[in-house]
Structure formats: structure tokens, C-alpha cells
Amino acid sequence: MRIGRLYYFTKTPCKQWKHFSTVSSPVAHVQVSYTTYPDHKNTIDVKKTPLIFLHGLYGAKGHLHSLSKHLASDGRKVITYDARNHGDSQHTPELNYDCMADDLEGLIKDLKLTNVAVMGHSMGGKTAMTLALTKPETVNAVIAIDVVPGNSPGAEELRKHGEAMKNFKIPPGTSIVKARKLADVQLSPVITNRAVLQFLLTNLREFENGEIKWRMNLDVILNNYDFIHQFPHEEAQPFTKPALFIFGTKSPHYTSEGVDRVRKLFPNADITSIEDAGHAVHAEKPIEFVNAVKTFLNSLDEKPR
Secondary structure, eight states: OBOOSSEEEOOOTTOOEEEEEEEEOSSOEEEEEEEEESOTTSOOOTTSOOEEEEOOTTOOGGGGHHHHHHHTTTSOOEEEEOOTTSTTSOOOSOOSHHHHHHHHHHHHHHTTOOSOEEEEETHHHHHHHHHHHHOGGGOSEEEEESOOSSOOTTHHHHHHHHHHHHHOOOOTTOOHHHHHHHHHHHHTTTOOOHHHHHHHHTTEEEOTTSOEEESSOHHHHHHTHHHHHSOTTTTSOOOOSOEEEEEETTOTTOOHHHHHHHHHHOTTEEEEEETTOOSOHHHHSHHHHHHHHHHHHHHHHTSOO
8 A cells, every 4th residue: 555645654553554635625625534556565557547446335445455455456556535424534514425526526636646437335436426427527437336326225224224323332441342242232133234234343443542432423424314315416417438337136226227327327337237246246246346347447448548
């Protein structure tokens, strides 16, 4: 992982370098924490289309580490970052797709990226689509992972997950290991999918002052949840540049109505599905997912810029 020009050293057990970009949006200047691949042992191939990879709701850039390493294995620059109110990025009272798209645009400008492809899962995919539809000159291509430009199914279940995390109380003096065990027990009646619960528990963190809490800004997420569930630009002008939509065949997002929405706004999109995968298609079928993304990106590399 390369070190950005704005960075600090964090005293975490993994001794990982983290770095920040202060991006400007109409609302405010927002610090977003990002990581760049490949690492210092490899050389970035400037002829390859750079890729920004966005996580979904309740996620963080660290969840995309393994996939990003594979996507960058051939020298492609890949950047992951924490969305506002997630991970190590700044907490703000605003959370909607327009402001998150502004953050994405600001990061692209701050890192001086050109001909960039933006890829996101779920909420991250809607952020990428928002930027492409509102400022198409900013991006060269879009990859959306198991999401369509419309309302998301399963929204109430995800809201309940957030409420359950918010209501979880940690007794003073509890260690991080014990806190995760307590959270596992208390949240499991609401979050019945074990894989989802284990994913969410990675957001429970011990901070420098010894306090253990969720690193997400759950108050803001829940207060703005309707904005996350919906999509604000269903009547936008179509994005006519290359696009790729990847679905899991078992996902509730993969419907004929959803595909029609994609075709309306992204008429040149390639639409593919991966067998026996659900909403987290990139996590459930990582090999098939990486192969599909690399094939698409390689086709971009071959086109004149």
C-alpha cells in the first residue's frame, strides 16, 4: 500500500499506515481515509485505467483489502476509501448520495486521477452511479456491484441492523474481545445471518482513550437512512460511457425490473451475473468477481484515451 501525501501513523496492533485526503464539497471540507494499491514493492502501470473501489453501507475500506490486492496485481492503481461516517473518515451530519458523490469527485481531483473507473458495492455503487450521471466528464467508466439505480430491497432489515448496533451497550472496563462476544450474543437475535453479523462486528473498535464503540456514525446513518435506501437521479440523462453491472443470481437486487432501470440510465452497460451468489457477490465469489472486473478493465485499457 502506498503512502499518501497527507497521512498519520496509527498505534494499532497491525501498525498500518493510513492517509487522508481533505476533499471539498458544497457542504463542507471532508477528510476521507484512503489506501492505494499496489504496495511499494510493485510499480504502478500508468497505461492501465485507475480504479476507485467503494464499500457499501456499514462497510469500510479494509473489507476490500484482499480484492484490491488481486485487482492491482498487474500494476493497476486501485484506491479504496472509507465513505463519510464510516471507518476512519470524518463524521458529518450530512449523508446522501450527492454529498458522497462530491467526496468521490474531490478524491479524484486531489489525487490527480484521469480516465478513472469507479466501482462500488450497494451504497458505494449508488455513489458511483450518482457521480457518473451528474458529472459524466469526471469518470471514464462505472462498475456497480449488485445494485440498481432505484430503491433497494431489504432496506428495513438493514435499518434494524443499525438500530440493534446503536442500542448495544458496552459495560465500562470491558475489553474489546469481551465486547465483541457480548455484541455477538446480543445482536444475533436481530442479525440472524452469521456472515453478516461477523462482518458488522469488525466495526467495533477500541479507541486511543480506551473507549470501545462502533466506528460508524450510526446516529447520522439512521437519521438519513431513507436517502441511502432511495436513489435521487432516476430521471437523469443517461451515462453513455462503458459500464459493468455485476449481480449475484440469488440476490433480490437481480430482477427484470432492475435490469430495465440499468438499461435506461446506462444504455451501454454490460450486465453479468455470478451463479450461487447473493448480495455480497464480491465476497461470496471473489475469484469469479475479480475475473469479471479485470476483463472489463482490460477492455478499457485497450481503448484510445
